Amino acid sequence: MPSLTLQALTAFVAAWVVYRVYLRYAQNAALAVVPGPKSNSWLLGDLKAMFATNGWEYHKQLMKDYGAVFKFSGLLKAPHLYVYDPKALSQILSKEQGVYEKTEDFLVMNGLIFGNSLPASHGDEHRKQKKMIGPVFSPAHMREILPTCFRVAYTLRDSIKQQVLRGQSEVDLSAWMSRVSLELIGQGGFGYSLDPLTENAPEHPFTTSIKNLARSATDPLMVLPRMYLLPPLSKIGSPRFRRFLLDIVPWPKLHAIRDMVDVMDQTAKEILGQAQKSLDADDEVLKARIGSGKDILSILLRTNMLASEEEKLPQSDLLGQIGSITFAGMDTTSNGLSRTLHLLSEHPEVQAKLRAELQEARKQRNGDDPEFETLMTLPYLDAVCKETLRLYAPVPFLLRRVCTDMIMPLHTPIQTAFDPKQQLNEIFVPEGTTIIMSLIGCNRNKDVWGEDAEEWKPERWLEPVKESVVGAKVPGVYSHLMTFLGGGRACVGVKFAQLQIKVVLSTLVENFTFAPGSKEIIWQLNGVIQPTTKDAGFTSTGHRKLQLPLKLSCIEAED
Ligand code: HEM
Numbered sequence: 001m002p003s004l005t006l007q008a009l010t011a012f013v014a015a016w017v018v019y020r021v022y023l024r025y026a027q028n029a030a031l032a033v034v035p036g037p038k039s040n041s042w043l044l045g046d047l048k049a050m051f052a053t054n055g056w057e058y059h060k061q062l063m064k065d066y067g068a069v070f071k072f073s074g075l076l077k078a079p080h081l082y083v084y085d086p087k088a089l090s091q092i093l094s095k096e097q098g099v100y101e102k103t104e105d106f107l108v109m110n111g112l113i114f115g116n117s118l119p120a121s122h123g124d125e126h127r128k129q130k131k132m133i134g135p136v137f138s139p140a141h142m143r144e145i146l147p148t149c150f151r152v153a154y155t156l157r158d159s160i161k162q163q164v165l166r167g168q169s170e171v172d173l174s175a176w177m178s179r180v181s182l183e184l185i186g187q188g189g190f191g192y193s194l195d196p197l198t199e200n201a202p203e204h205p206f207t208t209s210i211k212n213l214a215r216s217a218t219d220p221l222m223v224l225p226r227m228y229l230l231p232p233l234s235k236i237g238s239p240r241f242r243r244f245l246l247d248i249v250p251w252p253k254l255h256a257i258r259d260m261v262d263v264m265d266q267t268a269k270e271i272l273g274q275a276q277k278s279l280d281a282d283d284e285v286l287k288a289r290i291g292s293g294k295d296i297l298s299i300l301l302r303t304n305m306l307a308s309e310e311e312k313l314p315q316s317d318l319l320g321q322i323g324s325i326t327f328a329g330m331d332t333t334s335n336g337l338s339r340t341l342h343l344l345s346e347h348p349e350v351q352a353k354l355r356a357e358l359q360e361a362r363k364q365r366n367g368d369d370p371e372f373e374t375l376m377t378l379p380y381l382d383a384v385c386k387e388t389l390r391l392y393a394p395v396p397f398l399l400r401r402v403c404t405d406m407i408m409p410l411h412t413p414i415q416t417a418f419d420p421k422q423q424l425n426e427i428f429v430p431e432g433t434t435i436i437m438s439l440i441g442c443n444r445n446k447d448v449w450g451e452d453a454e455e456w457k458p459e460r461w462l463e464p465v466k467e468s469v470v471g472a473k474v475p476g477v478y479s480h481l482m483t484f485l486g487g488g489r490a491c492v493g494v495k496f497a498q499l500q501i502k503v504v505l506s507t508l509v510e511n512f513t514f515a516p517g518s519k520e521i522i523w524q525l526n527g528v529i530q531p532t533t534k535d536a537g538f539t540s541t542g543h544r545k546l547q548l549p550l551k552l553s554c555i556e557a558e559d
């Protein structure tokens with residue numbers, strides 16, 4: 001009897017392996033017509049070269065060699081398509097969004113880390129959450145949190161000023177940008193302070209956890225178990241039983257992640273509890289709250305309370321948004337800010353022109369901060385932000401998986417792999433193919449932006465948008481750019497991110513001049529693109545410390 005079971009099992013496993021091999025062969029045969037580089041290794045394919053922290057040059061070379069759609073190999077020859085053709089992206093993100101989903105392991109991981117939330121859900125569940133959360137970030141609500149944001153920016157400015165006046169010639173702006181982004185989400189987003197923004201203040205455990213989590217999630221030793229073990233394991237037994245399993249597995253790295261998640265969960269509960277309490281409170285209590293109850297979370301709770309039964313989000317879904325919004329907004333905004341300051345330090349003429357615009361706006365208001373509408377429409381400030389977020393989109397690329405065979409249409413035809421004279425206007429994409437959407441690739445596409453697409457030129461935004469840009473119908477939610485994605489999964493924080501960037505940038509540029517420091521800045525291709533220097537040490541998680549040392553001088557106010 002046992003041998004019969006064993007035989008059946010062996011036969012089953014063998015059949016499964018044969019089926020997988022056949023499937024992979026069929027997928028690769030179907031994509032044979034699409035050009036792409038020869039795979040470097042049968043085990044890892046091209047993944048190592050593409051996702052290396054210094055992999056950007058390789059991406060550039062491939063985009064130059066093959067254009068807006070090309071094929072490359074993943075693990076064990078799994079077929080991947082690299083895509084930045086605008087028409088193809090439009091299909092992926094809007095027209096056929098349901099066919100191109102985030103991978104299951106990713107959704108499951110987000111669910112375990114944050115709980116029910118936007119990055120952990122899909123389909124109808126995701127649509128329901130988005131419908132409730134999207135409108136909370138409207139311009140009208142952004143206007144209300146502007147004073148809170150300016151106050152946070154002033155605290156930052158004063159702390160940096162102290163550092164400069166003490167004679168510190170170079171300031172690490174990467175650390176400050178990450179702290180100020182976090183505090184803007186804390187105060188503007190949740191009415192809760194996460195960082196006092198004073199020099200040497202100890203880090204909030206919530207911050208430490210979120211930062212380390214971002215690094216652990218992309219740890220190569222974690223990626224394989226996450227892809228293959230997490231989805232099935234997450235379905236075994238009850239949450240309590242799974243927690244028991246987690247606690248007894250002798251795996252320190254996993255336990256470290258468990259502890260980070262616990263810290264985040266506790267903090268999220270505290271943040272939500274405070275916001276909820278002040279909802280029922282009288283005016284005095286509300287006024288004592290940071291931002292007087294005008295933060296995003298308070299608005300969300302009020303909207304949710306008034307919503308119909310089928311639109312209302314349960315408590316668990318509200319809680320999950322706190323960690324995930326912080327996670328989604330922190331590194332993206334801070335590295336966008338860091339990049340802008342780095343570019344301004346290298347382009348003194350742009351810096352001077354921007355400063356002049358800001359000073360003029362303040363003069364118009366007799367020395368007061370600009371109003372929301374003015375700040376958001378100052379043409380040169382807007383041009384500098386847009387051009388930076390175009391050329392250096394903080395999130396360089398994102399993954400999707402095709403769940404049924406698809407015909408993918410193209411804006412620009414590609415040459416076939418067999419005959420350069422033969423062109424394809426569409427591609428057959430077999431089920432199971434992994435798609436890498438290159439957001440930076442689309443933002444730098446010469447067919448869309450013209451021959452100078454690779455240059456940083458804020459001035460291009462002072463002219464009417466080009467015919468070729470309008471004609472490309474890029475599916476992005478922000479100025480024909482893919483930076484904040486588009487379609488059903490577009491960034492909900494796009495308006496908040498712009499507000500944060502403009503408030504911090506305008507405050508700093510008015511009070512300091514920025515010049516290059518003595519060290520070369522290296523931008524690493526991580527999940528988000530991040531700055532460091534050659535001699536930066538390593539963190540406890542084994543990652544290079546982030547660094548952006550620039551030379552700052554104070555500008556004394558003229559009266
Ligand atoms: C420069 C700053 C930012 C950039 C470049 C950016 C970019 C993006 C991108 C590319 C996505 C799609 C991710 C995916 O599909 O996997 C996304 C989603 C998201 N972003 Fe942002 N983001 C920024 C700032 C923010 C801020 C400030 C917040 C909130 C405070 C935020 C909240 C979110 C959320 C909640 C999602 C998930 C949306 C969903 O799944 O439907 N982001 N963001």
Ligand SMILES: *[C@@H]1O[C@H](CO)[C@@H](O)[C@H](O)[C@H]1NC(C)=O
Nearest residue numbers: 161362510511555556557558
């Ligand atoms: C920053 O710059 C503004 C505008 O010039 C000025 O009013 C303000 O006094 C400056 N603040 C500090 C702390 O230098």
